Amino acid sequence: MEIPRIFNPSRRKGLHKERLQMSGEDYAELFKISILFQDAIKIILDRREDKPLDLLQEYFSVALKGEHVLLRDFSFISSSQYNRSCFINQVAKIFHTNPYFKIITALDYHQCLCLLCSDFPRSLVLEVSKIVPVHPSYQNNSEKPENYISTLSNEPSLFDKFDIEEFRQGAEMFFFYSEFMEKLKTLFSELSSGDFSIENEVMISLAYSGINSIYSRTRFSLFLFPPIEIVQEALLSKAQGKLQLPLDELYLVDEIGDKLNASGAIGYKDLCLALMKNPEIALEIERQYQIPNNHEEELKKLATEEPSSIEPSSQSSRRVRTKKKR
Incomplete structure (x- = not known):
């Protein structure tokens, strides 16, 4: 087997081929598809509407748009790689498409994340604030007023100011x-x-x-x-x-x-x-x-299709006939 090379995009093609060759069970386990089904079933049971299949179709339509992670708790948005990627996409779409502020404190950025996920951990944002370089205009701490950092905070890096796009890159990596x-x-x-x-x-x-x-x-x-x-x-x-x-x-x-x-x-x-x-x-x-x-x-x-209308494959039909002959 050829050894993959660094920086070579052909490796990704190989991974994509491996993914297509996976069994349904392995694929569902790797990408945690069951989480979406469990969430959809819970919503159906809570609402108890007359047409659950329509609600199921609506749920997955929203999920494929990546909007099912909005206003959800952290345990859900971080439960799978798809959910994490969707949350990152929504943050970028809402706060980074045409940002009014180019420079932001780590604490303010955390508050933005909490608008989409109320219990997003501050500890994760704190880790990012210690890694991302402070904006050049605010690197000299001596220029900060005495009351710049709250006396109630033990983490002054939360009050440092960063370029919003650089902070986004760090937050995405530490979260995903x-x-x-x-x-x-x-x-x-x-x-x-x-x-x-x-x-x-x-x-x-x-x-x-x-x-x-x-x-x-x-x-x-x-x-x-x-x-x-x-x-x-x-x-x-x-x-x-x-x-x-x-x-x-x-x-x-x-x-x-x-x-x-x-x-x-x-x-x-x-x-x-x-x-x-x-x-x-x-x-x-x-x-x-x-x-x-x-x-x-x-x-x-798929949601409106009747189960009886699904024709068995020729292979499955042959198996049934063989079983009858035995």
Whole structure:
């Protein structure tokens, strides 16, 4: 089998082919389709309308538009990769299409998210505020008035001001890949000597070995992890100053270990910023949200179709006849 190359889009085609070859049960488990059915059934039972199939068709029409995550709790919007992608899409559509404010505090951005999800965790926004660079116009803390930071807050970074688009990139990554980001922070904490700080640097080779171990241990889990090639690219971008790697060269995945075993260090904040700035991260998240063509007409046809009108396939008919003969 040909080894995939970093930065090579052909890998995604291979993953798409694998997805098409999956069984229905595996596909439903991987993308957590049961969550949507459970949610739809709960709504049908609560409303108890005369035409439940029409309500089911309406629910999935809304779900395919990505609007089923609006005004829902955090446990629901984060329950599947599709729901997470839909929520990100709705945030971008509502707050980022033509933003009135170009600069925003982390606390204000959290309040915007709470308008769509009332219990969106502030801790996630706080993590982003510690990673995303403060807007250049507000980097000098000495210029802030004495009452700029509330005395009731133990997290002054929530009151820093950021470019709204940069903060969106960080928030999307920390939300969509929350499990991976938590494991990544734990890894750097374990590798750091002394008290952990997001600025502390560890050997790139140790970070790479630890990340590889995380991927190998969780490859059969349902956690949402960014493609390993994106992480390797982020590490390489930090190591290029030491290794003097050609910017236009492609590397085989098996070769990366040798390239990253050289001297060099990286911090948790540096790696997060490199991931956040990588355009492939945004593309991977966006690809989870795709609206099929003519989905409303197809759903309406399926919802109104009588069960008796569904003709069994020729293969199933042959099986029935064979069973009768036996």
